[in-house]
Amino acid sequence: MLDLGGVEARRRRRRVRAFEAAVFVPVLLALALLATLFFDVITDSFSWQVIAPHNSGRSFAFAEGFAFHRTWENVVRLELLAQGRTPEEVDALLADPEARRLFAARNRVELMPWVDGLPLRWLVTSSRDDHVADLPLFEGVGRRRELLASAEPGQVVLLNAWLDWSFFLKNASRSPAMAGLLPALVGSLMLIALVILLAVPLGVGTAVYLEEYAGDTPFSRLVELNLSNLAGVPSVVYGILGLSVFVRLLGLGPVILAGALTLTLLVVPVVVVAAREAIRSVPDSLRQAAYGLGATRSQVVFRVVLPGAVSGITTGVILAVARALGETAPLLVIGAAAFVPRPPAGPLSPFTAIPIQVYNWVSENDVEFTHVASAAIVVLLLVLGVLYSLAFYLRRRYESRW
Amino acid sequence: MTDTAGIPAETVRTAPVPPEESALVITGLSLWYGGYQAIHDVSLTVPRNQVTALIGASGSGKSTLLRSINRMNDLVEGVRVEGSVTYDGVELYGPDVDPVEVRRRIGMVFQKPNPFPKSIYENVAFGPRLMGFRGDMDALVERALREAALWDEVEDKLRSSGLGLSGGQQQRLCIARALASDPSVILMDEPTSALDPIATDRIERLIDDLKRDYTVLIVTHNMQQAGRVSDRTAFMHLGRLVEEGPTDLIFTNPKHELTERYVSGRFG
Amino acid sequence: MRALLLACAALSVLTTFGVVAALVGETAAFFADPAVTFGEFFTSTRWTPLFADKSFGILPLLSGTFLVTAIALAVGVPLGLASAVYLSEFAPPGRRRRVTGLLELLAGVPTVVLGYFALLFVTPLLQRVIPGLNLFNALSAGLVMGFMILPTVSSISTDAMQAVPSSLRQAAYGLGATKVQLIFRVVLPAALSGIVASVVLAMSRAVGETMIVSLAAGQRPLFTFDARETIATMTSFIVQAATGDQPAGSLASRSLYAVAATLFAITLLLNLASQLVVRRYRERYE
Numbered sequence: 001m002l003d004l005g006g007v008e009a010r011r012r013r014r015r016v017r018a019f020e021a022a023v024f025v026p027v028l029l030a031l032a033l034l035a036t037l038f039f040d041v042i043t044d045s046f047s048w049q050v051i052a053p054h055n056s057g058r059s060f061a062f063a064e065g066f067a068f069h070r071t072w073e074n075v076v077r078l079e080l081l082a083q084g085r086t087p088e089e090v091d092a093l094l095a096d097p098e099a100r101r102l103f104a105a106r107n108r109v110e111l112m113p114w115v116d117g118l119p120l121r122w123l124v125t126s127s128r129d130d131h132v133a134d135l136p137l138f139e140g141v142g143r144r145r146e147l148l149a150s151a152e153p154g155q156v157v158l159l160n161a162w163l164d165w166s167f168f169l170k171n172a173s174r175s176p177a178m179a180g181l182l183p184a185l186v187g188s189l190m191l192i193a194l195v196i197l198l199a200v201p202l203g204v205g206t207a208v209y210l211e212e213y214a215g216d217t218p219f220s221r222l223v224e225l226n227l228s229n230l231a232g233v234p235s236v237v238y239g240i241l242g243l244s245v246f247v248r249l250l251g252l253g254p255v256i257l258a259g260a261l262t263l264t265l266l267v268v269p270v271v272v273v274a275a276r277e278a279i280r281s282v283p284d285s286l287r288q289a290a291y292g293l294g295a296t297r298s299q300v301v302f303r304v305v306l307p308g309a310v311s312g313i314t315t316g317v318i319l320a321v322a323r324a325l326g327e328t329a330p331l332l333v334i335g336a337a338a339f340v341p342r343p344p345a346g347p348l349s350p351f352t353a354i355p356i357q358v359y360n361w362v363s364e365n366d367v368e369f370t371h372v373a374s375a376a377i378v379v380l381l382l383v384l385g386v387l388y389s390l391a392f393y394l395r396r397r398y399e400s401r402w
Numbered sequence: 403m404t405d406t407a408g409i410p411a412e413t414v415r416t417a418p419v420p421p422e423e424s425a426l427v428i429t430g431l432s433l434w435y436g437g438y439q440a441i442h443d444v445s446l447t448v449p450r451n452q453v454t455a456l457i458g459a460s461g462s463g464k465s466t467l468l469r470s471i472n473r474m475n476d477l478v479e480g481v482r483v484e485g486s487v488t489y490d491g492v493e494l495y496g497p498d499v500d501p502v503e504v505r506r507r508i509g510m511v512f513q514k515p516n517p518f519p520k521s522i523y524e525n526v527a528f529g530p531r532l533m534g535f536r537g538d539m540d541a542l543v544e545r546a547l548r549e550a551a552l553w554d555e556v557e558d559k560l561r562s563s564g565l566g567l568s569g570g571q572q573q574r575l576c577i578a579r580a581l582a583s584d585p586s587v588i589l590m591d592e593p594t595s596a597l598d599p600i601a602t603d604r605i606e607r608l609i610d611d612l613k614r615d616y617t618v619l620i621v622t623h624n625m626q627q628a629g630r631v632s633d634r635t636a637f638m639h640l641g642r643l644v645e646e647g648p649t650d651l652i653f654t655n656p657k658h659e660l661t662e663r664y665v666s667g668r669f670g
Numbered sequence: 671m672r673a674l675l676l677a678c679a680a681l682s683v684l685t686t687f688g689v690v691a692a693l694v695g696e697t698a699a700f701f702a703d704p705a706v707t708f709g710e711f712f713t714s715t716r717w718t719p720l721f722a723d724k725s726f727g728i729l730p731l732l733s734g735t736f737l738v739t740a741i742a743l744a745v746g747v748p749l750g751l752a753s754a755v756y757l758s759e760f761a762p763p764g765r766r767r768r769v770t771g772l773l774e775l776l777a778g779v780p781t782v783v784l785g786y787f788a789l790l791f792v793t794p795l796l797q798r799v800i801p802g803l804n805l806f807n808a809l810s811a812g813l814v815m816g817f818m819i820l821p822t823v824s825s826i827s828t829d830a831m832q833a834v835p836s837s838l839r840q841a842a843y844g845l846g847a848t849k850v851q852l853i854f855r856v857v858l859p860a861a862l863s864g865i866v867a868s869v870v871l872a873m874s875r876a877v878g879e880t881m882i883v884s885l886a887a888g889q890r891p892l893f894t895f896d897a898r899e900t901i902a903t904m905t906s907f908i909v910q911a912a913t914g915d916q917p918a919g920s921l922a923s924r925s926l927y928a929v930a931a932t933l934f935a936i937t938l939l940l941n942l943a944s945q946l947v948v949r950r951y952r953e954r955y956e
Contacts (some may be wrong), residue, residue, distance in 0.1 A: 016849050020877040027757075034772065037779070072930050097876070202678050209675035209678060213675055229941060232937060237934050240926075244692035244918065325780070326782070326879070363885070374786075380783070381779075510845075531855075
């Protein structure tokens with residue numbers, strides 16, 4: 001009598017299930033890492049601080065009665081009055097553009113989540129504040145009372161949200177409290193704009209050439225070989241190329257244009273791959289129909305193939321942009337400046353970019369600059385998240401169009 | 403021919419196989435793919451050491467029936483089976499039965515030859531290795547290849563890739579691979595439909611030799627092949643077993659009208 | 671029109687030419703300098719081109735790169751391969767799509783962010799369990815880099831495994847293989863060339879990675895295989911030298927190019943090797 005079931009079989013089934021669980025673990029680990037990263041970055045963009053303020057140290061309510069709207073001017077007025085100036089002095093100061101500029105350069109009006117036990121307060125911080133202590137988010141939450149009790153007279157205990165509206169408007173600064181993302185934002189935007197302008201025609205042109213015009217010639221094989229090799233070249237080496245050719249040989253210097261050209265070269269292979277796939281997915285029957293109606297090759301390409309490949313190409317461009325946004329090494333090698341006080345004026349200005357700022361701020365080895373870096377990373381990840389969502393959405397929407 | 407009018411309520415049987423001669427007994431087998439019923443209440447006794455052919459038009463359920471025997475259908479999502487298949491007195495669909503064990507005792511050869519991308523030796527040794535065979539593997543491989551009438555052609559290149567063989571040789575390799583596990587029943591699902599006539603002939607002669615030691619159940623859409631190769635034939639139509647009996651009687655004197663129309667080529 | 675498009679395509683050839691030209695010129699000048707010898711470059715374990723007392727042995731940079739890469743592979747390859755097995759053989763189609771998407775997101779995290787994570791989260795964590803772990807060390811960088819290459823290994827290996835035809839799986843099941851036996855005896859061997867290619871590619875990415883090592887591993891050239899040490903890699907040196915104030919044409923500046931040339935040669939070899947593996951051992955199932 002055969003034994004077809006029983007102990008051995010059950011043991012086997014258990015082993016298969018155990019194996020399945022075992023190979024699922026790495027997936028969980030990878031997802032855990034992602035989740036931990038996001039969580040860590042977000043919580044690190046907040047910190048509890050004890051400061052000895054240079055200004056009055058008084059905080060002002062978010063709203064008074066029904067007057068929700070606190071403008072910069074209102075808060076500054078309240079602060080100057082709290083410092084002991086007379087209303088006339090305050091008016092005079094605020095009326096003088098030079099004095100305003102000076103005040104704005106040295107002070108920040110910020111809405112803090114929590115100041116001295118009170119939620120949502122306006123506070124005017126100065127670049128000359130003395131930062132006594134800085135604590136991570138969760139540690140500080142537990143030690144709130146202790147901090148308040150042990151704070152010396154004149155010191156202010158607050159919860160600083162490093163990522164707030166003013167973060168986007170501030171320039172770089174030697175002091176972390178004053179540091180903002182504006183130059184980097186503008187720099188990144190200008191870079192990306194130029195990269196799109198250059199990489200899309202070049203990438204799509206190459207793809208169109210390879211798919212629609214070229215036969216199996218030595219030249220096209222050379223191009224394919226180069227493309228696949230270039231995809232594997234480290235981004236630093238692209239930076240070296242940019243340094244030699246664009247910065248030095250062409251004499252552009254370490255400016256936005258040089259950075260954009262370098263990033264374009266880096267990103268073109270990505271666009272080419274996506275564009276080729278998109279072009280290939282257009283059914284041949286459409287081309288045949290167009291030729292049959294007497295279209296020239298150019299007309300077939302530009303009126304039939306490319307319109308059909310648009311969604312795939314767009315997805316590829318979005319992914320290329322996401323890649324370019326996050327690239328640091330090539331820009332560092334080119335000479336993206338370590339300290340750029342204000343946003344770049346044009347393509348021929350020295351520049352910085354969001355990832356460069358993150359690198360600089362992390363390298364400062366200062367716990368407060370770490371918070372600033374975290375805030376910048378949150379911005380960067382949000383932008384990338386939007387881009388990837390868009391790319392995924394496009395990909396799914398147009399996946400099975402034909 | 404898609405209406406079920408004309409299919410007998412009971413299978414027409416000639417010279418039914420006595421139980422002591424049976425290798426497989428299929429009783430009241432029905433199978434559903436989701437909501438679609440592919441096999442309706444089939445009962446068939448497969449005699450030991452004989453070749454039984456399953457014939458019928460496309461969609462008649464013959465391949466599905468074959469795969470139900472070694473529970474390959476279990477691998478398909480949403481399959482439901484009712485009825486019984488007994489092998490050597492053991493119910494293959496019993497509650498405690500592991501399909502893996504069933505498949506190790508019943509061999510299968512597929513329509514398109516599918517040797518693994520490994521050496522000829524490793525292809526044949528695959529089954530025994532699965533079961534932890536510790537004996538003389540060389541001897542086992544040689545036995546299986548001889549039984550499959552392939553040994554003479556490959557004995558000096560056992561370590562070369564199985565994919566380097568011709569189509570007919572690959573199929574004989576697959577047969578050797580099935581034989582290596584020492585099953586007593588071999589299921590063949592249209593084994594020569596992808597092969598040229600010469601290779602087909604060699605395999606048909608091989609099947610004739612195999613029945614000495616094995617029970618063979620072969621699905622074929624080629625009636626001439628069924629006539630050449632099998633001892634008994636079962637004719638299926640739209641998932642039902644219409645008629646079964648000794649091959650020569652089925653072909654020369656079919657009892658049911660549908661059978662007569664199929665074997666004379668009027669449909670299928 | 672055709673000519674215009676041809677010019678676009680020619681750009682890729684020009685780029686390669688440009689990279690090689692940029693590297694070769696300065697590297698030749700570097701080795702032409704009397705202070706530098708081939709022997710010292712490849713065998714000396716002191717790399718101090720930016721100090722007053724210059725020494726040009728590249729071994730510390732190579733050992734640093736190797737150390738971090740080895741750790742990254744040790745983490746990324748097994749995890750990536752296991753993920754691929756899960757995605758290819760066990761995951762239902764909906765979950766496969768979602769997990770693949772999340773892995774793509776992981777691959778899309780900028781390396782500067784990963785470097786931040788390694789320095790500020792992983793290192794403090796590890797310092798609690800590993801005595802003698804420096805603030806800047808190879809281990810944290812290697813671990814995080816392992817997760818960076820995991821999606822590469824996973825996606826290419828998954829494709830390779832999915833490409834194994836179902837006829838082979840049917841044959842194996844027909845012979846009574848369990849799922850685990852099927853995976854180890856049929857699927858993985860058949861997909862091997864793709865898997866190896868993915869590993870070589872991952873290695874190439876790890877070797878060329880810059881930001882994680884610059885931020886977390888340090889910039890101190892040291893010839894060691896102790897993962898707790900602060901080290902420098904070829905890539906972190908390039909960044910360090912480029913962001914310093916070395917006048918163009920100086921020996922120190924040229925050393926940058928020599929290191930970049932070495933890096934380029936290594937990654938080029940790895941990429942070619944990966945393509946060769948795929949081409950030569952691509953399984954033919956027919």
